[in-house]
Amino acid sequence: MKFSFASVLSNALGGNAAWPAQWRSPEPKASYDAVIVGAGGHGLATAYYMAKERGLTNVAVIEKGWLGGGNTGRNTTIIRSNYLWEESEAIYEHAMGLWQELSTELNYNVMYSARGVMMLAHDRHDVETFKRHVHANRLAGIDNEWISAGEAKAFCPPLDVSPTLRFPVVGAALQRCGGVARHDAVAWGYARAASAMGVDIVQNCAVTGIRRDPSGAVAGVETSKGFIGAKKVGVVAAGHTSTVMAMAGVRMPLESYPLQALVSEPVKPFMPCVVMSNKIHAYMSQSDKGELVIGAGTDAYTSYSQRGALHISEHTLEAICELFPAVRRLRMLRNWGGIVDVTPDRSPIIGRTPVAGLFVNCGWGTGGFKATPGSGHVFAHTLATGEPHPIAAPFSLDRFRTGRLIDEAAAAAVAH
Ligand code: FAD
Ligand code: PYC
Secondary structure (H helix, E strand, O other): OOOOHHHHHHHHOOOOOOOOHHHHOOOOOOEEEEEEEOOOHHHHHHHHHHHHHHOOOOEEEEOOOOOOOOHHHOOOOOEOOOOOOHHHHHHHHHHHHHHHOHHHHHOOOOOOEOOOEEEEEOOHHHHHHHHHHHHHHHHOOOOOEEEOHHHHHHHOOOOOOOOOOOOOOOEEEEEOOOEEOOHHHHHHHHHHHHHHOOOEEEOOOOEEEEEEOOOOOEEEEEEOOEEEEEEEEEEOOOOOHHHHHHOOOOOOOOEEEEEEEEEEOOOOOOOOOEEEEOOOOEEEEEOOOOOEEEEEEEOOOOOOOOOOOHHHHHHHHHHHHHHOHHHOOOOEEEEEEEEEEEOOOOOOEEEEOOOOOEEEEEOOHHHOHHHHHHHHHHHHHHHHHOOOOOOOHHHOOOHHHHOOOOOOHHHOOOOO
């Protein structure tokens, strides 16, 4: 039985009417060529590209909550590709290319808005670091430029660049093609398009185990609704990757941290771009609804709680008020957290695992939203062929054995 997008909707609203009768029995009969664990943007994009580019539609995406309810629906949607190392430049720029046409591709307005991402420098160390990124990016043909404090002010008039600030702005790296998109639209756009091609999307269904056959290869997943057979399993469960992979006996080099964000009451258009300051742990943009979208750094301690420590948000708001004195009297509407999984070299893991038929895509840390189309595109290749896509090859799990790490400083666009 195939799921329609309507059944996805009904499950999202808490309904269970479309659930096939056989799946309520103790030994369900469903079996797929591939099961993807996690219906965030990355998992849904993977399913979409498997169907669209590989013709593989006997695929299910299994989600313990509702689609896009993990980090995809909790992130602050900053899109940029100004990473330092060639491996990272390649994958984030691949994604950047796909963002340009994504609304047309999915026939769903993901509201990608290239309004510019400005990363502020506050001291000589920042200047040298950001200039290094600018030069590396320009050598690779990636949009990035160095601007003065005065030019930063002209690009973003509400920004305070006065030299008397505790951490004065001394310049900035500007990626003009960077910007934002609407996060839930990305999940829903990929879900609708994948579903229309025959992919099943099963919500309210937690994966509780990974079953292996006598040879050790993957045979399927145990779930809260019963067993689902699968020749291949792709784990795309950000924040929870370690727990899911442990079900197959694979230990991952990951730590999970809360990362939180806030939005203000809506106001008239005020912020023309995205401004980030790693040094003082704050960044801000304005959503199309008018809310100021503000983000903090990660909590200091590992945790699976989908909230963060209050003092982190307070610290962030103090920093925002320093940079943008005009927002001091705004009220905050909502504050929330997500769980990000972070690798030792702050770069993702995409590809095969020691278990035959088991694949993983994780470790995007605080910065995976921007990668969503590119990540799904290359992981679809890996799941379909069993081989890494050339762009994904450097991001193998094996690098933690060989030592060929990709120590990506620009992944930490927010404080870690
Ligand atoms: P998710 O959207 O988290 O999807 C994983 C899914 O797996 C979840 O829906 C979860 O419920 C499901 N799952 C987990 N365990 C199981 C199980 N056992 N069975 C079934 N399903 C399971 N990135 C940027 O590029 N720009 C930003 O501005 C940005 N801001 C951020 C701000 C915040 C506050 C946070 C928390 C993150 C931010 N990120 C940002 C990071 C970004 O959100 C993530 O890297 C990205 O969304 C990960 O997408 P995903 O599809 O892999 O994960
Ligand atoms: O990677 O640009 C980013 C980012 C911003 C906020 C969280 N991550």
